Amino acid sequence: MCAQQVPPQHKRTTKHPDNAVESGLPGLVIVNYGKHMLVESETGQLVNCVARRNIGAVVCGDQVSWQENGENAGVIVSVQPRDSVLQRDTGSHTQRPLAANIDQLVIEAATEPTLDSFLIDKYTVAAELAHSSALIVINKADLLSAQDRHAIDTLLEEFRVIGYPCLYTSALKNTGIEAFRDQLASKTSILVGQSGVGKSSLVKRLLPDLDITTGKLSAASGQGKHTTTATMLYHLPDGGALIDSPGVRDFKLGTVESVRLGSGFREFHDWLGQCRFNDCLHQGEPGCAIADAVDQGKISKRRMQSYHRLLELC
Numbered sequence: 229m230c231a232q233q234v235p236p237q238h239k240r241t242t243k244h245p246d247n248a249v250e251s252g253l254p255g256l257v258i259v260n261y262g263k264h265m266l267v268e269s270e271t272g273q274l275v276n277c278v279a280r281r282n283i284g285a286v287v288c289g290d291q292v293s294w295q296e297n298g299e300n301a302g303v304i305v306s307v308q309p310r311d312s313v314l315q316r317d318t319g320s321h322t323q324r325p326l327a328a329n330i331d332q333l334v335i336e337a338a339t340e341p342t343l344d345s346f347l348i349d350k351y352t353v354a355a356e357l358a359h360s361s362a363l364i365v366i367n368k369a370d371l372l373s374a375q376d377r378h379a380i381d382t383l384l385e386e387f388r389v390i391g392y393p394c395l396y397t398s399a400l401k402n403t404g405i406e407a408f409r410d411q412l413a414s415k416t417s418i419l420v421g422q423s424g425v426g427k428s429s430l431v432k433r434l435l436p437d438l439d440i441t442t443g444k445l446s447a448a449s450g451q452g453k454h455t456t457t458a459t460m461l462y463h464l465p466d467g468g469a470l471i472d473s474p475g476v477r478d479f480k481l482g483t484v485e486s487v488r489l490g491s492g493f494r495e496f497h498d499w500l501g502q503c504r505f506n507d508c509l510h511q512g513e514p515g516c517a518i519a520d521a522v523d524q525g526k527i528s529k530r531r532m533q534s535y536h537r538l539l540e541l542c
């Protein structure tokens with residue numbers, strides 16, 4: 229047997245704003261507590277880090293370069309360019325990044341609290357604008373009457389035809405979890421949805437060792453009951469990662485330019501650019517290709533209404 233050469237830990241060279249070249253080790257931000265954060269090193273070690281002040285916001289899911297400055301302690305010296313970023317509205321038209329490098333939004337809903345189809349639309353638009361895919365999960369399937377189920381099936385069909393996969397789960401009865409797990413493989417997903425729909429319950433179903441994981445995180449950070457208050461990334465046993473965040477509870481779409489809103493509706497894509505006016509907002513202008521598509525039954529009337537509601541908020 230021949231010994232394989234182990235490559236030295238890869239060092240990334242980054243430019244400091246004052247042009248001093250700094251090198252650091254690659255890492256992944258697992259959780260940001262505000263003043264400090266946990267960074268996972270390439271070897272899986274959890275390092276308690278602070279961020280250098282001039283590098284901008286650092287969020288869960290960020291790929292960073294960090295330097296060691298003590299036992300299990302470090303300083304983040306730079307953030308790698310993000311593939312995508314999910315923003316959170318902080319009121320008065322300001323936004324803060326909530327999580328980065330997300331491949332998929334898992335939009336969770338249930339009948340308790342009341343299912344809000346407009347909210348699902350809003351999340352699909354946020355996903356589209358953040359260049360992420362979206363998956364719709366109806367949890368608490370155990371509570372659905374045949375009538376509920378029929379009504380939700382009809383709604384979900386609208387999403388399925390435009391390419392959003394949809395599934396039913398019950399975190400309580402442990403049903404639909406395998407199909408859900410399959411959709412999460414090898415992606416970084418974030419769970420979004422109203423408070424109380426069962427986001428944390430689904431995380432527990434997917435991570436049988438959650439207590440061990442959170443125990444390790446608490447030990448590394450010196451932080452106690454943090455799991456319910458911070459946006460946190462969990463690695464899934466079969467690959468992929470899932471972010472559970474209390475911050476997305478009061479999710480708003482935030483500031484989107486009205487001319488960009490249409491591109492957040494993926495079923496509009498085939499018709500965008502075919503309206504008579506370049507700056508058509510699809511609200512009754514003559515020669516509107518989107519309105520024609522609605523008339524021909526190619527775009528759902530309900531989704532068009534959601535578009536108009538969101539337009540009011542832009």
Ligand SMILES: Nc1nc2c(ncn2[C@@H]2O[C@H](COP(=O)(O)OP(=O)(O)O)[C@@H](O)[C@H]2O)c(=O)[nH]1
Nearest residue numbers: 367368369398399400423424425426427428429
């Ligand atoms: N009947 C039923 N209750 C559930 C299910 N999943 C979660 N719950 C309950 O819904 C409540 C909220 O769950 P939680 O996971 O904290 O929701 P979160 O706020 O979205 O994280 C808790 O009382 C859970 O026990 C489910 O599949 N069926």
Ligand SMILES: [Mg+2]
Nearest residue numbers: 427428429474
């Ligand atoms: Mg929760």
Ligand SMILES: [Zn+2]
Nearest residue numbers: 503508510516
């Ligand atoms: Zn138009």
